[in-house]
Amino acid sequence: KHTAKLPPSPPFLPIIGHLHLLKKPLHHSLSLLSARYGPILYLRFGYRPTLVISSPQLAEECFTTNDVAFANRPSFPSVKEVTNNFSTLIFSDYGPLWRHLRKIATVQVLSNHRLLSSTSARNDEARYLVHRLFVRSADDKSAFQKVNVKVIAFEFVLNVVMGMIAGKRYYGEEAKDWEEARRFRQMTEETLALAPGSRLMDFFPWLRLVDSISSLRQLKSVVKKRTEFSQRLIDEIRKGIDAQKKKTMIGDLLGLQDREPEGYNDDLIRTLSLSLLQAGTETSSNTIEWAMSLLLNNPHVLAKAQHEIHTVVGRDRLLEESDVPSLPYLQAIINETLRLHPATPLNVPHESAAECIIGGYKIPKGATLLINIHAIHRDPSIWKDPTEFKPERFGNGKAEGLLLLPFGMGRRKCPGEGLAMKMISLALGTLIQCFEWERIGAEEVDMTVGSSGIAIGKAVRLEAMYRPRPEMVPLLVGL
Numbered sequence: 001k002h003t004a005k006l007p008p009s010p011p012f013l014p015i016i017g018h019l020h021l022l023k024k025p026l027h028h029s030l031s032l033l034s035a036r037y038g039p040i041l042y043l044r045f046g047y048r049p050t051l052v053i054s055s056p057q058l059a060e061e062c063f064t065t066n067d068v069a070f071a072n073r074p075s076f077p078s079v080k081e082v083t084n085n086f087s088t089l090i091f092s093d094y095g096p097l098w099r100h101l102r103k104i105a106t107v108q109v110l111s112n113h114r115l116l117s118s119t120s121a122r123n124d125e126a127r128y129l130v131h132r133l134f135v136r137s138a139d140d141k142s143a144f145q146k147v148n149v150k151v152i153a154f155e156f157v158l159n160v161v162m163g164m165i166a167g168k169r170y171y172g173e174e175a176k177d178w179e180e181a182r183r184f185r186q187m188t189e190e191t192l193a194l195a196p197g198s199r200l201m202d203f204f205p206w207l208r209l210v211d212s213i214s215s216l217r218q219l220k221s222v223v224k225k226r227t228e229f230s231q232r233l234i235d236e237i238r239k240g241i242d243a244q245k246k247k248t249m250i251g252d253l254l255g256l257q258d259r260e261p262e263g264y265n266d267d268l269i270r271t272l273s274l275s276l277l278q279a280g281t282e283t284s285s286n287t288i289e290w291a292m293s294l295l296l297n298n299p300h301v302l303a304k305a306q307h308e309i310h311t312v313v314g315r316d317r318l319l320e321e322s323d324v325p326s327l328p329y330l331q332a333i334i335n336e337t338l339r340l341h342p343a344t345p346l347n348v349p350h351e352s353a354a355e356c357i358i359g360g361y362k363i364p365k366g367a368t369l370l371i372n373i374h375a376i377h378r379d380p381s382i383w384k385d386p387t388e389f390k391p392e393r394f395g396n397g398k399a400e401g402l403l404l405l406p407f408g409m410g411r412r413k414c415p416g417e418g419l420a421m422k423m424i425s426l427a428l429g430t431l432i433q434c435f436e437w438e439r440i441g442a443e444e445v446d447m448t449v450g451s452s453g454i455a456i457g458k459a460v461r462l463e464a465m466y467r468p469r470p471e472m473v474p475l476l477v478g479l
């Protein structure tokens with residue numbers, strides 16, 4: 001309909017299009033192409049037209065005037081298999097099902113009101129976290145002990161999110177279900193390995209039969225595990241083993257199911273539970289791990305954060321969620337971490353539901369949209385010394401006028417932003433308050449990025465040395 005041209009596009013090959021230009025991690029390859037061809041790129045991944053955006057102005061244009069046009073998710077055949085025909089909150093198209101799921105997730109778990117009423121559970125979880133670390137620390141409390149930071153961050157985050165959804169704690173003294181926690185981790189890893197666009201069939205539909213012989217078996221096995229896991233969560237609460245568990249998202253939804261069985265059936269409760277657990281745990285725990293890695297490579301920042309916490313909170317009580325607004329430097333550290341290492345560097349892919357115009361170019365219907373958040377956050381025309389870790393650039397906790405979009409934008413923006421920021425600041429703040437942290441050796445922490453998936457963490461998991469701060473030992477002993 002429009003006379004406008006398609007966006008710039010590098011030369012491509014028949015059949016594979018531009019796939020030969022891409023290497024892992026994909027956001028790095030796309031940043032290099034954008035540096036050469038400009039902030040709006042039109043590529044072909046096999047048969048799939050793909051729009052790559054790497055400027056804040058163009059990202060805003062996609063998610064303001066054209067937000068509805070881009071509100072769908074791409075219909076990758078591999079995702080169809082894992083998501084029961086795109087029926088999850090993350091991968092459903094913009095429509096009645098998505099609206100229903102999103103409203104429940106927001107009202108039942110992620111609204112400000114719900115987050116406020118679950119504050120004390122998160123404070124308790126932070127206390128358990130530092131208590132577990134204190135108990136595991138060396139007998140001689142002045143000696144350093146090694147810990148895998150990703151593991152402790154994941155334990156904390158999973159306990160918090162699982163507590164809100166199903167009233168369960170997998171890690172801690174009274175927690176019993178280690179085997180179930182192990183199954184969850186394994187299932188999450190297998191699901192992440194099946195990232196959208198990870199299969200040949202996603203780009204070459206005619207290869208579907210060949211690909212599916214190996215892929216479909218694997219996909220079906222993951223689907224089975226996911227269904228069984230989430231149904232167990234529902235069944236436990238339905239049996240009413242623990243009245244406390246009724247005050248959870250699943251408990252609330254089972255109450256609604258009694259009144260409206262179709263609108264709140266088990267399929268819907270399963271898909272919502274899995275969407276929140278899997279969207280919330282890797283992203284948030286990876287961010288805690290990146291933040292700690294950056295702090296270990298920048299001890300002066302760590303010392304400044306510790307000084308702020310000790311000045312504001314003191315040494316006689318543990319930092320709590322309500323302290324965070326008074327800790328602007330801690331918030332600046334988290335913003336700077338999310339700037340340098342956004343948990344989903346290419347956002348979650350969107351798809352155009354109609355032809356539209358972006359940056360004066362014509363974008364056809366059915367184009368996959370990738371927003372290169374990683375490139376936007378490191379644009380030298382916007383950020384001074386873009387690759388350096390400088391929390392100071394956020395002044396009072398926010399960089400005024402600079403577009404930071406680790407949680408996306410528009411109507412599909414992450415609904416878990418509030419919860420994520422609370423969990424990350426609480427965990428990081430209490431870890432800094434209670435313990436001294438050092439690198440394992442003299443070498444800097446390896447900051448190589450993992451290679452595949454939507455949520456990308458570190459390639460090498462962070463191990464660090466820690467010991468209780470002497471002045472915090474009396475408090476830690478009494479926890």
Ligand code: HEM
Pocket residue numbers: 089090091102105161275276277279280281283284287342343344347348349406407408409411412413414415416417419420
């Ligand atoms: C550091 C932590 C997190 C980051 C950086 C993050 C980032 C994102 C991003 C970039 C998107 C895609 C937005 C778009 O499509 O434009 C997203 C979607 C989503 N996130 Fe998060 N997220 C985080 C934590 C969480 C948490 C804690 C939850 C809930 C427990 C959550 C639940 C979701 C859901 C359900 C969606 C899909 C929304 C939809 O399609 O409508 N996220 N997240």
